[in-house]
Amino acid sequence: MSAPEDCGKHGHKRRELFRRIFAGILIFLLIALITILLVWAILRPTKPKFVIQDATVYAFNVSSPNLLTSNFQVTISSRNPNDKIGIYYDRLDIYAVYRQQQITYRTEIPPTYQGHNEINIWSPFVYGTDVPVAPYNALLLSQDADTGFIPLMFKIDGRVRWKVGTFTTGKYHLHVTCPAQISFGPKQNGIPLGNNAFKYQLVRSCSVSV
Structure with missing residues (x-):
């Protein structure tokens, strides 16, 4: 029992x-x-600060009826404003946008680590060949070209991690939007580099969300 x-x-x-x-x-x-x-x-971690320094336009051509070929080289800096927090940029993709429509392919920026108060500078090429443009955007693009100014946005999508001492967080989404107004025709104010390439000094802050 x-x-x-x-x-x-x-x-x-x-x-x-x-x-x-x-x-x-x-x-x-x-x-x-x-x-x-x-x-x-x-x-109190602070999100990184991005600035678009300049943009060099090598090509920006619209072919019939609504195909766009473009080639840019942009210089973008990123600063980590934190004194005790490092940032891992695990993936960064940059592309150009015209009036809410992506007009180039995505260009990958190599992964990197950014230490306390460090600054990183990237100069990737962003391009697209015969990219279809929405009919209404093709019309607006023609109108903007007539006025001499093309409002563009260079956007960065990626994944970041924060490093505090030996501790590293999981991945967070990073979204960066950098305005870049490019002038054409008689209002051309870029620096000529030859072969119809023009460099524009911009130095504008980008909006950042994490």
Whole structure:
């Protein structure tokens, strides 16, 4: 008669042990989470600051009926304003947009790590060949060309991680939008580089969301 009772006691002890282990894990995770949140609140991480420095236009041609070929080289700087937080740029893709429509392919910027208060500068080529443009945008593009100014946006999509000491967070979405108004025709104000290429000094802050 003692065997079933012993089995019941052993089963109860195992369940009690599992409950204690589970409770210990939960407490550990809770303490770790609270610690991370406190460190995060104390350090107050600030998103990186992006600036578009210049843009060189090598090609910007519309062919019939609504195909656009373009080739740019843009210089963009990124600064990490944090004193104690590093930033991993795991993936960055840059492309050009005209009136909410992407008009170039995506160009990948090599992954990099940005230390405290560091500045990184990239000069990628952004281009597209015979990219279809929406009919209404083709009409607006023609009108903008007549006025001499083309409102463009260079956008960056990517993934970043924050590094605090030895701790590294998970990946966050990064979205950057840089305005670049390009002039054409008689209002051309770029610096000629030869072969119909013009360089425009912009130095404009970009909007950043993480």
